[in-house]
Amino acid sequence: xxxxxxxxxxxxxxxxxxxxxxxxxxxxxxxxxxxxxxxxxxxxxxxxxxxxxxxxxxxxxxxxxxxxxxxxxxxxxxxxxxxxxxxxxxxxxxxxxxxxxxxxxxxxxxxxxxxxxxxxxxxxxxxxxxxxxxxxxxxxxxxxxxxxxx
Numbered sequence: 001x002x003x004x005x006x007x008x009x010x011x012x013x014x015x016x017x018x019x020x021x022x023x024x025x026x027x028x029x030x031x032x033x034x035x036x037x038x039x040x041x042x043x044x045x046x047x048x049x050x051x052x053x054x055x056x057x058x059x060x061x062x063x064x065x066x067x068x069x070x071x072x073x074x075x076x077x078x079x080x081x082x083x084x085x086x087x088x089x090x091x092x093x094x095x096x097x098x099x100x101x102x103x104x105x106x107x108x109x110x111x112x113x114x115x116x117x118x119x120x121x122x123x124x125x126x127x128x129x130x131x132x133x134x135x136x137x138x139x140x141x142x143x144x145x146x147x148x149x150x
Contacts, residue, residue: 027147028064029090029104035064036118039106041084042073044116050106062089086116088143093117094128096139096146112136 031037034053043051053067057074060066061081068074077084086109088096095102108119112132119125128135 026063027089028062028085029101030064031103033065035066036086036090036104037106038067040067040069040073041086041116042076043069044109044111045084045114046073046076050109061085064090083114084116086118088117088139089147090118092120092124093139094119094124094135096142097128097135098138099142099146101146101149 028035035041038053040051040053043049051069053069055067057068057071058065059068059074059078061077062085066077068077086104087093089101090104092102092104102120104118105121106118108122108125110117110119110125110129110132117128117136119128
């Protein structure tokens with residue numbers, strides 16, 4: 001009887017841990033299991049444009065699937081992921097400045113000081129750019145706490 005109680009307790013603890021893990025928003029924004037909605041993070045730097053990634057150039061990194069438009073871009077990312085990953089796990093930079101995680105549009109982007117920032121949409125991006133330096137400062141301050149939030 002004691003062994004059965006231990007098994008039930010262990011099962012309960014494991015189930016609870018799984019439920020908690022799935023209830024939290026992940027550290028990397030992903031929609032349909034695709035970081036940046038399937039867009040190539042390297043292309044923002046190399047082509048100065050959002051470019052859809054391809055299934056054959058996929059890499060799982062930081063718990064998200066990243067897609068690339070070419071093997072070259074995949075290799076560049078693998079050699080230095082932190083250079084190409086969007087700031088704040090790919091969540092909206094304006095939202096992070098305000099203290100919360102929000103989804104993004106791959107078309108609302110900007111590279112500042114060699115870092116990729118994404119926003120919810122072009123309207124939000126315009127508001128973010130109006131005081132960009134202060135927004136980045138606030139988001140940088142908020143990210144260590146917000147990245148753990150649900």
